[in-house]
Every structure is written in C-alpha cells, then in structure tokens.
Amino acid sequence: MMTFRRISACLASLILISLASAPAGAELRIEIREGVTKPIPVAVVPFGWEGQGQSPGDVAAVVAADLARSGRFQPLPRRDMLARPTTGSDLDFDDWRILGTEIVIVGQVIARGAEEFTIRFQVFDVLRGEQVLGFRQPARRRQLRAASHRVADLIYEELTGIRGVFGTRVAYVTVSGSASARRYQLIVADADGENARVAVDSAAPLMSPAWSPDGRKLAYVTFENNRSELYVQSLRSGARERVSSRPGVNGAPAWSPDGRRLALTLSRDDGNLDIYTLDLASQVLNRLTRRPSIDTEAAWSPDGRFIYFTSDRGGAPQIYRIAADGREQAERVTFEGRYNARPRASPDGEKLAVVHNEGGNYRIAAVDLAGGYTQVLTDGALDESPSFAPNGETLIYATREKGRGVLATVSADGRVSQRISASEGDVREPAWSPFPAY
Amino acid sequence: MESRSAVQPGWRPVAWSLAVHGLLLVLLGANLPFWGTASQQPVRLAIEAAVVPDMEAVREREADRRRREAAARRKAEEARRAEAQRQAELARQREAEEARRREAERIALEKRRAAEQRQREAERRRKAEESRKAEAARRAEEQRQAELARQREEQARREAEARQRQAEREAQLRAQLAAEQAREDAVNAGLQQQWMEVIRQHVQRRWNVPPSVRAGLECEIKIVQIQGGVVTNVRFGLCNADPVVKRSIESAVYKASPLPPPPDAVLFDRNITLVFKPTD
Numbered sequence: 001m002m003t004f005r006r007i008s009a010c011l012a013s014l015i016l017i018s019l020a021s022a023p024a025g026a027e028l029r030i031e032i033r034e035g036v037t038k039p040i041p042v043a044v045v046p047f048g049w050e051g052q053g054q055s056p057g058d059v060a061a062v063v064a065a066d067l068a069r070s071g072r073f074q075p076l077p078r079r080d081m082l083a084r085p086t087t088g089s090d091l092d093f094d095d096w097r098i099l100g101t102e103i104v105i106v107g108q109v110i111a112r113g114a115e116e117f118t119i120r121f122q123v124f125d126v127l128r129g130e131q132v133l134g135f136r137q138p139a140r141r142r143q144l145r146a147a148s149h150r151v152a153d154l155i156y157e158e159l160t161g162i163r164g165v166f167g168t169r170v171a172y173v174t175v176s177g178s179a180s181a182r183r184y185q186l187i188v189a190d191a192d193g194e195n196a197r198v199a200v201d202s203a204a205p206l207m208s209p210a211w212s213p214d215g216r217k218l219a220y221v222t223f224e225n226n227r228s229e230l231y232v233q234s235l236r237s238g239a240r241e242r243v244s245s246r247p248g249v250n251g252a253p254a255w256s257p258d259g260r261r262l263a264l265t266l267s268r269d270d271g272n273l274d275i276y277t278l279d280l281a282s283q284v285l286n287r288l289t290r291r292p293s294i295d296t297e298a299a300w301s302p303d304g305r306f307i308y309f310t311s312d313r314g315g316a317p318q319i320y321r322i323a324a325d326g327r328e329q330a331e332r333v334t335f336e337g338r339y340n341a342r343p344r345a346s347p348d349g350e351k352l353a354v355v356h357n358e359g360g361n362y363r364i365a366a367v368d369l370a371g372g373y374t375q376v377l378t379d380g381a382l383d384e385s386p387s388f389a390p391n392g393e394t395l396i397y398a399t400r401e402k403g404r405g406v407l408a409t410v411s412a413d414g415r416v417s418q419r420i421s422a423s424e425g426d427v428r429e430p431a432w433s434p435f436p437a438y
Numbered sequence: 439m440e441s442r443s444a445v446q447p448g449w450r451p452v453a454w455s456l457a458v459h460g461l462l463l464v465l466l467g468a469n470l471p472f473w474g475t476a477s478q479q480p481v482r483l484a485i486e487a488a489v490v491p492d493m494e495a496v497r498e499r500e501a502d503r504r505r506r507e508a509a510a511r512r513k514a515e516e517a518r519r520a521e522a523q524r525q526a527e528l529a530r531q532r533e534a535e536e537a538r539r540r541e542a543e544r545i546a547l548e549k550r551r552a553a554e555q556r557q558r559e560a561e562r563r564r565k566a567e568e569s570r571k572a573e574a575a576r577r578a579e580e581q582r583q584a585e586l587a588r589q590r591e592e593q594a595r596r597e598a599e600a601r602q603r604q605a606e607r608e609a610q611l612r613a614q615l616a617a618e619q620a621r622e623d624a625v626n627a628g629l630q631q632q633w634m635e636v637i638r639q640h641v642q643r644r645w646n647v648p649p650s651v652r653a654g655l656e657c658e659i660k661i662v663q664i665q666g667g668v669v670t671n672v673r674f675g676l677c678n679a680d681p682v683v684k685r686s687i688e689s690a691v692y693k694a695s696p697l698p699p700p701p702d703a704v705l706f707d708r709n710i711t712l713v714f715k716p717t718d
Contacts (some may be wrong), residue, residue, distance in 0.1 A: 028707050032714045035645030035690070072649070102689065125685075127692040161650045161682035299543050393649060411647070 003113040028263060039074035040159070041066060042103040043096060047080065047121070048086030051111025054273060056141050059109060059119055062148035065156065065192060070394075071154060071416030076101055088122050088131055096126045103132075112375070115141045119148070123155055132352065133158045165191060165389045169433040170396060171199070171209040171218055172407060186220060188235060191389075191432075193420060199235060209431045210253045217433075219243070219253035219262060230264060233419065234278075245288030249273060254298045255306075256324070263288075263298035263307050263324075275309050277324065288326040299343045299352075308333065308343040317341040319354060319367070334367055336374040342384065346392045346412070353386035353395055364397050366368055366412060377414040387432045388412075396420075396430045455500060458619030459493075557657050626705060633700040640698055641712060645690035648682045655679055657687055657714040665706065675711065 044064040049055035067073035076099060080164030085091040085106050096104050107121030116138070123133040127191060135154055139147030146167060153164030168191045177183040177261075185204040189196035200206055204223040210230075211218060220231045228248045232241035244250045255262060262278045273296050275288040289295040293313035300307055304324060311320045311330070316338050322330040334340035339357030346353070356365035364378045364386045380399040387396050392412055399408050401419065405426035410417040658675030672691055677684060691712070700706050 028630075028634065028710045030637060030641075030710065030712050032641050032645060032690075032712055033717045034642055035647035035686075035716070037647050038645060041648055125689075127689050157681070161649055161680060214641050262536075411649075 002295075008408065015113075025155075039068075039072055040099050040103060041076065041099075042073045042105065043076040043081060043099075043101045044083055044105045045081060045086070045107075047106075047119070048108040050108055051117070055109055056139075057148065059107065059121075059144070059148045059151060060105070062145060062192075063105065063152045065293045066092070066164075067156065069418065070164075070166075071411055071418065072156075072160060077265060088124065088134075091124060093124075093126050097170045102126050103159065107151075112138075117144070119140070119151055120153055120320055121155075121433075123158065125408045146192070149190070162393055163391045163435070165391050165394070165432075165435070167191075167213075167436045168390060169436075170430055171211065171433065172430040173206050173209065173428050174425045175428065179287065185220065188218070189435075199233060199238070201315065207429060208252055209429060210255055210398060211431055211433045212255050213257055213434055215436060219255065221251050230262070232262075234406060240410075243279065252297050254300055256300050257302055257304045261343040263300060265296040270336060273422075275307060275322070277307075277326075282408075286326060288322055288324075295320075296340050300346055301344055301345050302349045308345060310341040310343065314351075319343045319352060320366035333372075334374070335372055336367075337365075340365075340367070342386070344388055345390050346385055347390055348392055351412075353388060355384050357387070359412050364395060364410065366414075375414060377410045377412075378408070380408075383408075385429045390433050396432050398428045398430060452501060452504060456497070459496075517692075589694050626702065629701050633698075633705060636698050637710070638696075641690055641694045644693040645714070646686055647716070648686050651683050651716070652678055652680075655683065655714060655716055657684065659687055659691060659712050659714070661691060661710045661712065662708055663695075663697055663710065664708070667697035667699055669697065679714075687712075 027358040032145045032425050042064075044060045044067070046060045047055075061257060064075040068075050080099065080101070082095040083090075083102075085093065086108050087106060090182040091104065093107060098174060102125070103297055104124045104126060106119060106124070107119060110120060112118055116382065117140070119137040119139055121133075121135055121137070121377050122131055122431050124130070125132050135151070135156065137147055137151055137154075143187065149166040152166040155382070156162070156164035156166065165192070169188055170191055171186060171188045174185045174187055175182060176185075182203065182205075184200075184202045184204065185198050186200035186202075186206050186209055187196050199218060199341070200222070202219065202222060202224055204226070206223075207221040209218050209220045216236065217229060217232050217234050219236070221228050223229075225245075227245075229242060230248045230253050231240045232243050243253075244266070246266055248269070248271060250264065250266060253262050253266040254264070256277075262280060262281060262392045263272055264276055264278060266276050268271050272292055273294045274290065275295050275298050277286045278284070279360055281287075281438050288307065291313050292313070293311050294317075295309055295311045295313070297310040298307050301321075306321050306322050307324050308332075310317050312318075313320075314332065317340065318332055319334040320330040322328065324355055333352070334354065337356050337358060339362075340354045342355045345351075346366075351369060354365055354367055355362055355364075356374065358365075358376060361379075361381045362383055363376050364383045365374050365376045367374050375394065378397065378399065383397055383399045385398045388394075389396070394411055396407060396409050398405055401405065405428045407420040407427050407430050408417060409420065604705045620713055655678065657677035659677070660673045661669055662671035663669050669691060670686060674684065679687065697710070
C-alpha cells in the first residue's frame with residue numbers, strides 16, 4: 001500500500017512537470033487577410049498541326065492574346081518555353097514548374113477535310129500536376145479565329161468561373177479627315193480589334209450606336225439628311241430602316257432587353273428633350289417624361305422594368321429612374337457628386353456606369369444601386385461613353401490621349417485598365433455587343 | 439338391583455281373587471232389598487247356575503296359572519337379571535378399559551411433555567452457550583480491530599509527515615521551474631507570433647485573388663508540413679468559397695511550400711490551419 005501510493009505520487013508530479021514544460025502545442029491558426037491580384041502565369045504552347053500543307057491559323061496566339069487582354073493572365077513568351085508539348089502525354093510538369101508557370105495549355109489543330117478542322121486542347125494545373133479541362137472544338141477555315149476565341153472563352157470560364165467575352169464585338173465611331181472633309185464611320189470589330197468592318201460610312205455625323213439584344217442589328221443616329229434621324233441596320237445584309245425622323249431631335253436609341261422596343265430622346269413640337277419608348281412592330285410611341293428639363297440618354301435595366309436616364313430637373317445632371325411603362329414617378333438614383341450622366345446598367349442590374357464629374361475631370365464611375373456607393377474607375381480628364389461587356393467584368397469607354405480620341409477598357413472593380421491601340425483618327429462612342437449566339 | 443316387592447308371587451293375589459269371586463257369589467245369591475224387585479229373579483238363576491259348578495277347578499286352574507305366570511315371571515326376571523348383570527359386567531369392563539386407556543394416554547402425554555421440556559432446556563443451554571461464545575469472540579475481535587486501527591493511524595501519521603516534507607520540497611522545485619518556464623514561454627510566444635506573421639505574409643503574397651471572390655469569404659485550410667516546411671497534406675475545413683476561389687486558395691498553399699521555418703526549432707508544429715478571411 002505504502003509503496004503504491006508513493007509511486008503514483010511521484011508519477012503524477014513528473015507528468016505535471018513535463019506538461020508544464022511542453023511548448024504551447026494547440027493548433028496554429030493564421031488568418032490570411034488579403035491577397036494579390038496579379039495575372040496568373042500561363043503558358044499557351046503553340047498547337048500542333050495534323051494535316052496537309054500549312055496550318056489554317058495560329059490558335060495558340062489568339063488564345064494567349066485574349067487571355068492577356070483580360071488582364072487576369074500573363075502568358076509566357078514562346079521563346080522562354082523549355083518544351084513544346086502538344087498533348088498531355090508529352091507534358092513534363094517540371095519544365096513548367098521551374099518557370100513558375102501555373103497553367104499550361106496544349107493542343108492540336110487536326111484537319112478533317114479541306115475546310116473543316118478540329119481544335120483539340122487540354123489545360124493543365126502545374127501546381128497540382130493534373131488536367132483541368134479538355135475539349136474538342138470544331139472549326140471551319142474562315143471562322144478559325146472565332147473558334148480560337150471560343151477556346152479562349154472556355155479556358156477563361158474554367159479558370160475564373162466567369163463567362164468569357166472573347167467572341168464578342170465592339171461597335172464604335174471613327175472620325176477622320178480634315179475639318180472641311182470629315183469622314184464618319186461606324187465600325188464593327190472583334191473585341192480584340194481584328195476584323196474591323198465598316199457598317200456605315202457617312203460625311204455627316206454618326207452617333208450613339210446601340211446593339212440589338214440578338215447582336216444582329218445596330219441602331220444609331222445619323223445627320224445625313226441635315227437633321228438627326230434614327231436608323232436600325234442589319235449587320236449581315238447592311239439593309240437599314242429609318243425608325244424615327246420626327247421634327248426636332250431624334251437621339252440616344254436604347255434597345256429593350258426583349259428587342260421589341262426602343263427608348264429614344266425626342267424633342268418634337270415643344271422643343272423639350274424627353275424620353276419616349278417606341279414599339280417597333282406597332283410603331284406606337286409612348287411618352288415617359290414631360291418636364292421642362294432636359295431628359296435624355298435612356299438606358300434599360302436588364303429585367304426590362306425600368307429606364308435610367310440623365311436629367312437636369314434638379315439643377316445639375318443626375319441619373320433618374322422611371323418605370324418603363326411610364327406610370328410611376330421618376331426617382332433620382334445618383335447622389336454623390338454634382339454631375340452624373342450617360343448611364344448604362346451592368347448585366348446583373350446592380351450597378352450603373354456613369355460619366356461622373358469630380359474636381360473638374362470627367363471620369364467613368366460605377367454606382368452601386370443598392371448602397372449608392374460610387375467608385376471612380378478611370379483617371380482621365382474627359383472620359384465618356386462607358387459600355388459594359390456582357391459578362392459585367394469590363395467596361396469599354398472613350399478617352400483622350402495626345403489630343404486624340406481613343407478607346408480604353410477598365411475592369412469593373414477598377415483594378416486593371418488597358419488602352420486599345422487606335423487606328424488613325426478619332427475613335428469615340430464604343431458599344432460592346434451582347435454574347436454571340438453560338 | 440330391582441325392587442323385590444313388584445315381582446314377589448304369594449298368597450295375596452290369590453286371596454284377592456277369592457275375595458272378589460266370593461263377593462260376587464254373595465251378591466248374586468242374596469236378593470238385596472235396595473236393588474230391584476220382581477224382574478231380577480230370572481237373571482239370578484242363570485248366573486248362579488253358571489257359577490256354582492267347579493269352583494275348585496277354577497281355583498286350581500287359577501293357581502296353576504298363577505304359578506305358571508309366577509314361574510314365567512321368575513324366569514323372565516332371572517333372565518333380565520342375568521342380562522343386566524352381564525351388561526353391567528360389560529359396562530364395567532368397558533369402563534375399566536377406558537380408564538386404562540386414559541391413564542396410558544396421560545402417562546404418554548406426561549412423558550412427551552417431560553421430553554419436550556428437557557429438549558427445550560437443552561436448547562436454551564446450548565444457545566446460552568453459543569451467545570456466550572459469540573460474545574467472547576466479538577470482544578476479542580473488537581480488541582484486535584482497535585489494535586489494528588491504532589497501528590494504521592500511527593502509520594498514516596508517519597506517512598503524512600513524510601509527504602508533507604516531500605511536497606514542500608517539490609513545491610519549491612516547481613516554483614523554480616515555473617519561473618524559468620514562464621520566461622521561456624514569453625520568449626516563445628513572441629517568437630511564435632513572429633513566425634505566424636512570417637507565414638501570413640508568405641502566403642498572402644502568393645494568393646492570387648480571383649474576381650469572383652465575394653465579401654464574407656471565410657475558408658479554412660488545414661496543412662500538414664514536415665521538417666523543412668514542405669507541405670505534405672492539404673485539407674479544407676469550414677469553407678464558404680466557390681470552386682474557383684477554393685482552387686486559388688489551394689494554389690496559394692502549393693506555391694507557399696516549403697513554408698518558412700520557425701526562428702526556434704522547438705516551435706515547429708506539423709499542423710497549421712490557414713483561415714482565408716479578407717478584410718476587404
């Protein structure tokens with residue numbers, strides 16, 4: 001009895017002592033409070049070619065350029081690549097780990113006929129050492145670029161969770177020529193600037209291009225007949241239709257999300273600029289505003305229920321909102337800054353892009369409609385005409401550089417911005433197309 | 439014994455019988471004045487004629503009869519008497535039998551009672567004996583226990599004293615150790631905080647935040663590392679991130695491997711949990 005008690009007492013004290021001297025071994029918890037937004041290092045390895053003669057196009061180059069332009073990826077220059085695999089079985093992850101590449105894209109263009117091809121590609125995660133995506137994309141020779149953009153869209157969506165816009169287009173107006181012989185053109189180009197086509201060519205001003213929701217038509221304002229008139233033009237055929245040529249001003253066309261109506265600005269008899277909606281099938285005109293103030297620059301909400309517009313009824317230009325059938329009173333939605341104009345609703349309906357005057361500079365800002373918070377996205381002096389990409393991630397707008405009008409893009413959170421290399425002349429009034437109908 | 443008077447044969451009944459017959463003859467013979475007159479004359483003749491002949495025979499027959507009756511009566515009487523005696527005898531015998539039986543029973547009962555009495559006595563004595571023994575044993579046991587208890591107390595007292603001294607020594611030692619430990623812990627805590635900060639920066643620089651990240655992101659990821667900081671195992675805990683953000687977090691951890699080592703090797707911990715919780 002005695003010995004047992006003594007032994008257990010000794011053991012107990014030993015244990016106590018050893019516990020007291022152990023390090024604080026509870027689980028370590030470390031909070032990560034922020035990260036970086038750097039472009040992800042990717043490598044788009046030149047695709048292999050399986051067919052006769054020359055490859056119909058450099059798919060990898062288009063994909064790499066698209067990913068780079070999004071601002072979220074940084075493609076590895078080809079000269080830095082240590083290997084050029086075209087399939088996963090050729091791929092050795094060590095070749096890419098050394099370079100710090102995180103994503104490797106490999107592929108092949110395979111001939112199926114004289115004009116038919118298959119683009120086969122695989123996306124690999126170098127850190128995990130596994131494939132992330134694999135696809136076969138059919139393509140015709142003349143649409144190889146479009147197919148390459150589709151490949152870039154698929155990769156972008158997989159890696160970011162956001163739908164890609166590499167297959168979209170942009171419409172814009174260019175002004176060239178001398179003061180006495182001006183030339184106005186309405187241009188439609190791929191989102192990367194390629195394949196620029198002239199949709200309208202005029203000696204008189206062209207303005208306010210607006211895409212129909214199906215991406216097939218453009219509405220615009222032209223002064224060809226020495227007054228403002230509204231036209232709708234089919235892009236494929238070039239055929240166009242005059243939809244409003246009323247006395248006074250006909251301007252600022254905006255398509256309803258279902259494509260059946262146009263909101264527009266008319267002055268008509270009383271010379272007062274007001275918002276109207278026009279049903280294209282029935283030609284019924286519905287007046288929404290009646291104030292003596294200037295009400296113009298209509299833009300629809302994505303659900304088609306409201307129209308946002310610029311009005312100076314309060315003194316200085318601010319953005320207002322009215323029910324699309326005009327039955328309710330207009331209410332103001334911008335409260336920060338003394339000048340907010342030219343609204344465009346984001347595709348999710350939660351934000352407005354506006355031209356916002358701050359300290360004398362006209363800049364593009366995003367207004368959060370729920371909280372009213374305004375975030376200035378650009379830093380020019382005369383930035384205007386913002387237009388959302390259909391995935392809501394990027395805005396295209398017009399700015400000035402070295403005395404010329406140029407286009408630029410900025411990410412919707414303001415972090416990434418790019419200049420779009422301009423051709424000659426003055427570029428203005430960009431409008432981003434909807435998603436292509438694949 | 440029956441009364442003799444009832445059955446004694448003798449001259450008395452004969453006398454009476456004679457007397458009655460005689461009277462009867464007198465009356466019949468005498469023509470008493472107080473009875474009737476002329477009509478009774480014929481009757482008297484008949485009767486006298488009937489009675490006068492053979493008085494002797496009658497008396498003999500009568501005496502015979504009486505003798506026979508008496509004899510019969512005597513016999514009957516004797517028979518009765520004998521019977522009665524016999525019965526009485528039987529009765530006496532039965533009584534005697536009965537008496538003997540009762541006596542025997544009584545004696546037997548007496549014996550039994552006596553025997554039981556003796557048994558009870560014996561029992562009582564035995565019990566008394568036992569209880570005396572038990573009592574004695576109990577007392578002996580009590581004494582023994584008391585003795586043991588005294589010994590144990592003594593023991594306990596000695597041991598308590600020993601422990602007391604031991605405890606005092608140990609307390610002193612522990613106090614010394616604790617003081618040393620506290621100093622070391624303070625240093626370690628500071629160093630550990632430092633190490634955690636290094637890891638935080640290290641991971642933050644490598645986490646490429648995707649555009650789809652939402653406010654309120656809170657994502658746990660549990661890391662197992664080996665000496666040298668190489669990450670060998672990664673597992674998500676509670677996490678409300680979408681798949682793209684989750685992948686970005688996983689990539690951040692892979693890029694962060696090997697993790698920076700602690701300033702003091704003793705701080706090394708295999709298990710680290712990172713909680714991605716942007717304060718944006």
